[in-house]
Amino acid sequence: MSSLKLLAPTLALSAFAFALFGLDTFxxxxxxxxxxxxxxxxxxxxxxxAALVPWAGLDIPVSYGRGMLIADGLSFFLTWIAxxxxxxxxxxxxxxxxxxxxxxxxYYGLLLLAATGLILxxxxxxxxxxxxxxxLVGVPGFILTAYLRHVEKSSEAGIKFFLIxxxxxxxxxxxxxxxxxxxxxxxxxxxxxxxxxxxxxxPLALVAIFFILVSFGFKxxxxxxxxxxxxAFEGAPTPIAAFLSVAPKVAGVxxxxxxxxxxxxxxxxxxxxxxxxxxxxxxxxxxxxxLRQTNVVRLLxxxxxxxxxxxxxxxxxxxxxxxxxxxxxxxxxxxxxxxAFSVVVCLSNALQSNDLSAYAGxxxxxxxxxxxxxxxxxxxxxxxxxxxxxAKFYVFTAAYNAGWLWLVLIxxxxxxxxxxxxxxxxxxxxxxxxxxxxxxxxxVATRLILAGTAFATLFLGIIPQYGFAVTDKLVNxxxxxxxxxxxxxxxxxxxxx
Amino acid sequence: xxxxxxxxxxxPLLGGILIxxxxxxxxxxxRVVAAASSGxxxxxxxxxxxxxNSGTSDFQYVEKFNWIPTFNIHYFMGVDGLSLxxxxxxxxxxxxxIIMSFNIELRIKEYFxxxxxxxxxxxxxxxxxxxxxxxxxxxxxxxxxxxxIGIWGGPKKEYAAIKFFLFTLFGSVFMLIAxxxxxxxxxxxxxxxxxxxxxxxxxxxxxxxxxxxxxYLGFAVKIPAFPFHTWLPLAHVEAPTAVSVIxxxxxxxxGTYGILRFSFPLLPLAAQRLAYAIAVVAAINIVYGxxxxxxxxxxxxxxxxxxxxxxxxxLLGMASLNVIGFNGAALQMINHGIITGALFMLVGVIYDxxxxxxVNAFGGxxxxxxxxxxxxxxxxxxxxxxxxxxxxxxxxxxxxxSFQVVQYRxxxxxxLLGILITAAFFLIMIKKVFLGPFNTKWENxxxxxxxxxxxTVPLCVLMILFGILPSILLSxxxxxxxxxxxLLKLPQP
Numbered sequence: 009m010s011s012l013k014l015l016a017p018t019l020a021l022s023a024f025a026f027a028l029f030g031l032d033t034f035x036x037x038x039x040x041x042x043x044x045x046x047x048x049x050x051x052x053x054x055x056x057x058a059a060l061v062p063w064a065g066l067d068i069p070v071s072y073g074r075g076m077l078i079a080d081g082l083s084f085f086l087t088w089i090a091x092x093x094x095x096x097x098x099x100x101x102x103x104x105x106x107x108x109x110x111x112x113x114x115y116y117g118l119l120l121l122a123a124t125g126l127i128l129x130x131x132x133x134x135x136x137x138x139x140x141x142x143x144l145v146g147v148p149g150f151i152l153t154a155y156l157r158h159v160e161k162s163s164e165a166g167i168k169f170f171l172i173x174x175x176x177x178x179x180x181x182x183x184x185x186x187x188x189x190x191x192x193x194x195x196x197x198x199x200x201x202x203x204x205x206x207x208x209x210x211p212l213a214l215v216a217i218f219f220i221l222v223s224f225g226f227k228x229x230x231x232x233x234x235x236x237x238x239x240a241f242e243g244a245p246t247p248i249a250a251f252l253s254v255a256p257k258v259a260g261v262x263x264x265x266x267x268x269x270x271x272x273x274x275x276x277x278x279x280x281x282x283x284x285x286x287x288x289x290x291x292x293x294x295x296x297x298x299l300r301q302t303n304v305v306r307l308l309x310x311x312x313x314x315x316x317x318x319x320x321x322x323x324x325x326x327x328x329x330x331x332x333x334x335x336x337x338x339x340x341x342x343x344x345x346x347x348a349f350s351v352v353v354c355l356s357n358a359l360q361s362n363d364l365s366a367y368a369g370x371x372x373x374x375x376x377x378x379x380x381x382x383x384x385x386x387x388x389x390x391x392x393x394x395x396x397x398x399a400k401f402y403v404f405t406a407a408y409n410a411g412w413l414w415l416v417l418i419x420x421x422x423x424x425x426x427x428x429x430x431x432x433x434x435x436x437x438x439x440x441x442x443x444x445x446x447x448x449x450x451x452v453a454t455r456l457i458l459a460g461t462a463f464a465t466l467f468l469g470i471i472p473q474y475g476f477a478v479t480d481k482l483v484n485x486x487x488x489x490x491x492x493x494x495x496x497x498x499x500x501x502x503x504x505x
Numbered sequence: 506x507x508x509x510x511x512x513x514x515x516x517p518l519l520g521g522i523l524i525x526x527x528x529x530x531x532x533x534x535x536r537v538v539a540a541a542s543s544g545x546x547x548x549x550x551x552x553x554x555x556x557x558n559s560g561t562s563d564f565q566y567v568e569k570f571n572w573i574p575t576f577n578i579h580y581f582m583g584v585d586g587l588s589l590x591x592x593x594x595x596x597x598x599x600x601x602x603i604i605m606s607f608n609i610e611l612r613i614k615e616y617f618x619x620x621x622x623x624x625x626x627x628x629x630x631x632x633x634x635x636x637x638x639x640x641x642x643x644x645x646x647x648x649x650x651x652x653x654i655g656i657w658g659g660p661k662k663e664y665a666a667i668k669f670f671l672f673t674l675f676g677s678v679f680m681l682i683a684x685x686x687x688x689x690x691x692x693x694x695x696x697x698x699x700x701x702x703x704x705x706x707x708x709x710x711x712x713x714x715x716x717x718x719x720x721y722l723g724f725a726v727k728i729p730a731f732p733f734h735t736w737l738p739l740a741h742v743e744a745p746t747a748v749s750v751i752x753x754x755x756x757x758x759x760g761t762y763g764i765l766r767f768s769f770p771l772l773p774l775a776a777q778r779l780a781y782a783i784a785v786v787a788a789i790n791i792v793y794g795x796x797x798x799x800x801x802x803x804x805x806x807x808x809x810x811x812x813x814x815x816x817x818x819x820l821l822g823m824a825s826l827n828v829i830g831f832n833g834a835a836l837q838m839i840n841h842g843i844i845t846g847a848l849f850m851l852v853g854v855i856y857d858x859x860x861x862x863x864v865n866a867f868g869g870x871x872x873x874x875x876x877x878x879x880x881x882x883x884x885x886x887x888x889x890x891x892x893x894x895x896x897x898x899x900x901x902x903x904x905x906x907s908f909q910v911v912q913y914r915x916x917x918x919x920x921l922l923g924i925l926i927t928a929a930f931f932l933i934m935i936k937k938v939f940l941g942p943f944n945t946k947w948e949n950x951x952x953x954x955x956x957x958x959x960x961t962v963p964l965c966v967l968m969i970l971f972g973i974l975p976s977i978l979l980s981x982x983x984x985x986x987x988x989x990x991x992l993l994k995l996p997q998p
Contacts, residue, residue, distance in 0.1 A: 391674075435655065
C-alpha cells in the first residue's frame with residue numbers, strides 16, 4: 009500500500025481545516041448561513057476522513073512515510089477514537105449557546121487540525137513525528153481554550169494551558185535529544201533494537217526517559233502534573249473541555265503504549281514501576297480532591313484525571329491483555345465521558361451555571377437528561393451493568409494477572425472513593441428540591457449524542473463480548489511487531505550508528 | 506431460549522419498564538402493574554417449588570449460555586433447595602411490600618420502578634451460578650436501594666443512603682478481587698461455580714485464606730457482621746417501611762447466602778480454619794445486637810438492632826459446619842425474613858398514624874387497636890423465639906448445631922444470653938406500647954386497614970405454620986445442605 013493512501017486521512021482533514029479557515033473570507037462571518045455552512049463542511053470533512061481511514065496493518069504493522077509513521081492496530085483504533093471525539097465535540101459545539109455571536113468556521117478548522125495532529129501522534133513511529141503531532145494537537149488546543157475572547161476565564165485558561173504545553177513539549181524535546189545521543193536515531197524501532205545500548209548507558213538513558221515520562225505526564229495529566237486540567241476545563245468553552253478530556257489523553261496514551269509497553273517492553277529501565285506509582289498517585293489524589301468540588305466541570309476534570317490513573321493499570325500490566333484493556337478503556341471512556349459532558353453543556357446553557365446547587369431537582373425538570381446522566385455517572389464510577397464496569401474489570405484483571413495486586417487494591421478502593429463525588433451529582437438531581445419548575449429544553453443534536461453514547465455505555469456493559477472481540481483483534485501479536493522490523497528494513501531507514 | 510429462572514428474574518424489570526411508560530396521571534395503573542409483575546414472579550416461583558425435586562442436591566432449571574467467551578463467562582443460572590427457598594422469600598416479600606407501598610404518593614412511578622429493579626437484582630443474586638453474573642446482580646442491588654432510601658426515606662435519608670452505598674461497595678470491591686483470585690487460580694480460568702467447586706480441593710491453603718477474607722469482607726458488610734454493622738440501624742430507620750422490609754428480609758440474607766453458597770464450599774480449608782473466628786463474630790453479633798436493641802426507645806431502631814442479633818444466630822449455625830447448624834442457619838434466614846419483614850411493616854403502620862415511633866409515647870393501645878396489638882404481639886413472640894412459632898425452631902437448631910462443636914461450648918452459652926435479652930426488650934416494648942394506662946393523646950387512632958392486613962396477615966400465618974411444621978421448609982433444603990456439609994469434609998487428610 010502506498011504511503012499516500014495511508015496518509016489520506018491526515019491530508020483530507022488538514023485540507024478541510026484550511027478550507028474552513030478560508031470559508032469566512034467568502035461570507036459574512038457572523039451570518040447564520042456562514043455558521044451552518046461551516047458546520048456542514050466540518051461534518052463532510054469528518055465523513056470523508058472516516059471513509060479514507062485505511063484498514064491496513066491490522067495483522068502485520070505497515071510502516072510508511074520513510075519509517076516515520078506506522079499503521080497497526082493501535083493507530084487504527086485510536087484514529088477512530090480521535091475522529092469520533094471530534095465528531096461529538098462538533099455536534100456539541102454547534103448547539104452550545106455560549107458561542108452565539110461568534111464565528112465558528114475557524115473554531116471547527118482548528119478542531120480538525122487538532123484531530124489531524126492526533127492521528128499523526130497515534131501513528132507515529134518516530135520521536136520527531138511524535139513531537140510534531142503533539143504540537144499540532146497542542147497549538148489549536150490553546151487557541152480553542154481561549155476561544156471565548158470576551159470571557160476572562162477563557163483567556164486565562166488558554167494562557168495556562170499554553171505555558172504548561174510549551175513547557176512539557178520542551179521537556180519532550182530534551183528527552184528526545186538525549187535518546188538520540190545514545191542510540192543515534194529518533195526512530196522508535198531503533199529504540200526497540202537498542203535495548204542493550206540503553207542498559208549500557210543507564211544513567212543518561214534514565215534522564216532521557218525521565219524527561220519523556222514527565223512530558224507525557226503533563227499531556228495526560230498525571231498527578232503531580234495535573235494542575236492545569238481543572239482550570240483549563242473550567243475556563244474553556246465546555247465542548248472544548250470535553251475535547252481536552254479525551255484528545256490529549258489519547259495522544260499521551262498512544263505514546264506511552266508505543267514507547268513503554270510495546271517498544272521498550274524488554275528494557276523499561278524501571279519506567280513501568282514509575283508509571284505504576286504515578287497511576288496510584290493519580291487516582292488517589294484526583295479522587296480525594298474531587299470529593300471537595302462543587303463545580304460540575306471541575307468535578308469532571310478531576311474525574312478525568314482519576315480515569316487516566318485506572319487506564320494506566322492496563323499500560324503497566326502490558327502484554328496483549330494489557331494493551332487490549334487500554335483500548336477498551338479508551339473507547340468506553342470516550343462514550344461515557346463525552347456523554348456526561350454533553351449533558352453538562354446542555355444544562356449549562358439552560359441553567360447559566362455549572363454549580364452543583366443549580367442542579368437541584370433536575371430529575372424533575374429534565375427527566376431524560378438526568379436519567380442518562382445517572383447512567384454515565386454510574387459508568388464513570390464503574391458499577392455494573394455499565395460499560396465503565398467492564399472497562400475497569402478488564403484493566404483490573406490485566407493488572408492482577410501481571411502481578412500488580414497492590415495497584416489493583418488501590419484502584420478498587422479508589423473506585424469506592426469516586427462514588428462519593430459522582431453521587432453528589434445524583435443527590436443534587438434527585439434528592440434536592442428543584443429551584444424552579446421550568447423544564448430544561450434539549451435540542452435534537454444533544455438528544456442524538458446522548459442516545460448514541462448512552463446506548464454504547466449500556467450495550468458494552470450488558471453484552472461486552474463485542475468490545476472484547478474488537479480490542480483483542482486489534483492488538484498486534486509481538487511476533488508481528490518483529491515482522492515489521494525486517495520489513496521496514498526495505499524502507500529507507502533513519503541514521504543508524 | 507429463555508428459561509423459567511430468567512423469566513422470574515426479569516419479570517419485575519419488565520414491569521418496571523412498563524411503569525415508566527404509564528402516564529403520570531394514572532397512579533392506580535402504576536400500582537396495578539407493580540403488583541401484577543411482582544405477583545406473577547411470585548406465582549412463577551411457587552410453580553418452581555411445586556415442580557422441584559427435593560431428593561437431590563443438584564441444580565435444577567439450569568440455564569447456561571456463553572456470555573463473554575473472552576473470559577469464559579457464562580450466563581449460568583440454576584436453583585437448589587437453598588436458593589429456591591430464598592427465591593420464594595424474595596418474591597413473597599417484594600409482593601407484600603409493594604402492596605404495603607400503595608399509600609406512597611410521592612414520585613410513584615420512580616418508586617415502583619426502583620422497587621422492581623431491586624427485585625430483579627435480588628432474584629439474580631440467588632439464582633446466579635457464575636460468579637461474574639453473581640457480582641453483577643450483587644452490585645445492581647445497590648443503586649435502586651440508594652434511591653429508595655435517599656428519596657423516600659426519613660429526615661437523615663441522604664446520609665443513610667450514601668453510607669449504605671459506600672459501606673456495601675467497599676466490601677464488594679474486595680469481593681471482586683477475591684473473585685479474580687479464584688478465577689486466575691483455576692485452570693482453565695473460569696467463574697463457573699460448579700467448575701470451581703471441582704477444583705476447590707487443590708487450592709493452596711494460604712491462598713484460600715486470603716480469598717476467604719476478601720469474600721468475607723463483601724458478605725460481612727451485607728449480613729451485617731460486627732464490626733461492619735454500623736450502616737444498618739441508620740439505613741433501616743431512615744428507609745421507608747417497605748424498603749426496610751426488603752432490606753431486612755432479603756438483602757441481609759444475601760450475605761449469609763454468599764458465605765454458605767460460595768465461601769464455605771469453594772474454600773473448605775479456609776472455612777475450617779476460620780470457622781471459630783466466625784463463631785466469635787456471631788456471638789458478638791448476638792449479644793451486642795441484643796444489648797443495643799435493649800437500649801433503644803425508637804421501635805424501628807430496636808428492630809433494626811434485633812436483626813444484627815438474629816443474623817448472629819444464623820452465622821453461629823453456619824460456623825458450626827454441621828448439618829444441623831446449616832439447617833438452622835438456612836431456616837433462620839427464611840424465618841427472620843418473614844418475622845422481621847412483618848415487624849417492620851407493623852412499625853410502619855403505627856408510624857403512619859402516630860408519626861412517632863417512641864415506645865414511651867404510647868401506652869394502653871391494646872384496647873384501642875385490638876387487631877394491631879394481636880398481630881404485633883404475635884410477630885414479637887415469633888421474633889423472640891417462643892415455641893410453636895417459627896423463630897423458635899430455627900434458633901433452636903442453630904444452637905443445637907453449635908453446641909455439638911466442642912470448642913464452641915462457651916460461645917454457645919454466651920450466645921444463649923442473647924435469647925434472654927431479646928425476650929426482655931420485646932416484652933418491655935409490648936408492655937410500654939400496648940399495656941398500662943391508655944394515653945388519651947391517641948384517642949383517634951384507627952386500627953389496621955385492608956391494605957395493611959393483606960400485607961401482614963400472610964406473614965403471620967407463615968410464622969405459625971412454620972413454627973408447627975418446619976419440615977415444609979426443611980425438606981426441600983435438606984439434600985442441598987447435607988451436600989454443602991459434605992463438601993466441607995472432603996479435603997481433610
